[in-house]
Amino acid sequence: MVMLSLLPEPSMSWISSQKILNRRRLDKSSPGAATMRLGVIGGTGLINMDLTKRIADVGGEVIRTDDVHVDTPFGPVPLRCFSLEIQGVSHELIFLQRHHSSSGHGCPPHMINHKANITAMSQSNVDAVLSVCSVGAIASTFAPGKVGLAQQYIDFTGVATTFHDDESTFTSVTVPFDEEMNSVLEAVLRKVQNFDDGEILRYTYWLTQGPQFETVAEVDAIDRLGGEMVGMTMPREAKLARELTMAYAAVCISSNWAAGRDPADAGKALNHEDVSAQANDRLEPVWACIFAMLG
Template sequence: MLAIVGGTGLYELPGLDIVERIAGDTPFGRASGDVLRGRLHDRELLFLARHGTGHRLLPHEVNYRANVFALKRAGATMLLGFSAVGSLALEVAPGTLAMPEQYVDWTRGRREQSFFGGGVAAHVSTARPVSAAMVGAVQGAAERTGTSLTRGLTYACVEGPRLGTQAESHLLRQLGCHLVGMTNVPEAFLAREAQMAYATVGLVTDYDSWLDDPAQHVSVGAIFQRYGQTLSMARRVLDELLRMPPPEPEAESRQALTSAMLTSDEALCADQKAWLSVLRA
């Protein structure tokens, strides 16, 4: 089942026929809100607003573990996120859509990064953290709707909530990053630990702060103005995506824990076995 994680401005899914609201309480704390299960274009899916209703949570306040766990427990095998991103490349223009396929974690380890620890040891491969099948499906939907979308990009995730300095923007460019945002890490890596195929649609709002022209530098006002204009494009692509058969998640996503676990089941307590069984499903 596909789960949609709505970012800035996407706090609900228009047209979703909600059949169940699933409480977001998990062994890892409370999710950003209830998980909505419903149908759209005769397709069952899940929805969760990453920042909560009314955008209550800043990126560093989001409980990413609880969000991913709640979606997996509700039956998700694929997770498609939407989020605002800044462009670090001239050819990735504001007002377009962009899909990263690699990540650089610049959050400095201040967020809860993993489900594992506390007596449960595992090392999950994230060499290819994004589902190429999901990116391909979204790209196809974009092409059918005449929407500009760039794929194959690298996303740098920064801690926030402040907007970055010009020096930081230049540094991220030197690292080979094309996009910068505040929310996809650890979300992408937790999805892999939960054996879900992951991809994200970035709504490009600005050129961050690396250009010499101060008028091009990122600001909250510019983000929301551009995001509102681009959100209609993203919704059109999502609408088209949901009209088609879902892609098949790759085995490297759905079997990520097969060779990653170091702790034997015999060494786990009942609570650990319970939450691990959700990730393994």
């Protein structure tokens, strides 16, 4: 089992990025080393759920849980690390709360330090990053409650997101998400949601600047330009992960109809608490995706 260098209280330990690096660089072929080290970026609902029962349901156990702190060149990032054993095989889950903040009140979407977050994942030497997002649905086939995948994204915000501010480096994002991951995730989502092969599961994510929700006119324009779901965060992560050649995929929970798209009430106002509650109610398919990635 790969273990952390710990302070006296392991459940609340805070360690340096160098110790994280030392831990992650251990040879995976050594006895007891983790065979999969999965980074998961999500919200508090996912991170605070009881993992012990879920692991037990798949024949495993949580060996230890550690809260750690990574100091990156772009700022500090808190992570929650789980060492797991499932059917005799060791794994690690590294959770990152996307909206973490020093105040504890949650960072608004337009202020998230994506460079620090993705750097922390990279420094942890994860094998892949699974991003979990709640989105507003534009496509009629993506009704609230359905869980799908990001196939493409459109970012017309005009805000650059890159590690390359000082040199000319151009990264291809023709295929912005890891196709091997998406293939595994699609099969799982079809199974757990009882969808046949004809059900659409892959959508195009339209990035808005936020923190306001969109107007009806904006959603209509986004629809005409190819956006099928709308959100305020994920493509920035995807761009940075691609610059670092990290395997990255996004599981998207349809938490609400986008503005003007609710068939029952086209004028319905959007409410953040309702959006979050719907997303938290649909975490079971997400956990199925996480376990599938662990193999």
